[in-house]
Amino acid sequence: MRNCLACDGMIVGRIDKKFCDHNCRNAYHNDRNRSSRNYVQKVNRNLARNYRILEDLTENEVAEVTLPVLKAMGFDPQYFTSFVDDDSEGAIFFIYDLSYQQIANNLVIRIKELETYRNSA
Numbered sequence: 001m002r003n004c005l006a007c008d009g010m011i012v013g014r015i016d017k018k019f020c021d022h023n024c025r026n027a028y029h030n031d032r033n034r035s036s037r038n039y040v041q042k043v044n045r046n047l048a049r050n051y052r053i054l055e056d057l058t059e060n061e062v063a064e065v066t067l068p069v070l071k072a073m074g075f076d077p078q079y080f081t082s083f084v085d086d087d088s089e090g091a092i093f094f095i096y097d098l099s100y101q102q103i104a105n106n107l108v109i110r111i112k113e114l115e116t117y118r119n120s121a
Ligand SMILES: [Zn+2]
Pocket: 004, 005, 006, 007, 008, 009, 019, 020, 021, 024
């Protein structure tokens, strides 16, 4: 005997059925889509916040800031779009076209725009 993936009710009928009916099938897939969409939205929100913070600092010509200060501004270093690990001072993390690098025992954040990074690499 099988149970419906959506409502856990008993399934009557074909052995390969996973849901009681199309309502349960739709509810199940909507839930799954909703939670993966929520996750994507959460990541996007955090990336956007990180980007805004780096952008503000860049616009104010702040090239270095300490990690605690950056975190106090709401920056979450878990969220970045890519990284390169070919710099002797440590990995460089990108958030779109802005990058930051943790130097001096990971306490100082060096912020660079992509063009600056490309020109110095
Ligand atoms: Zn069901």
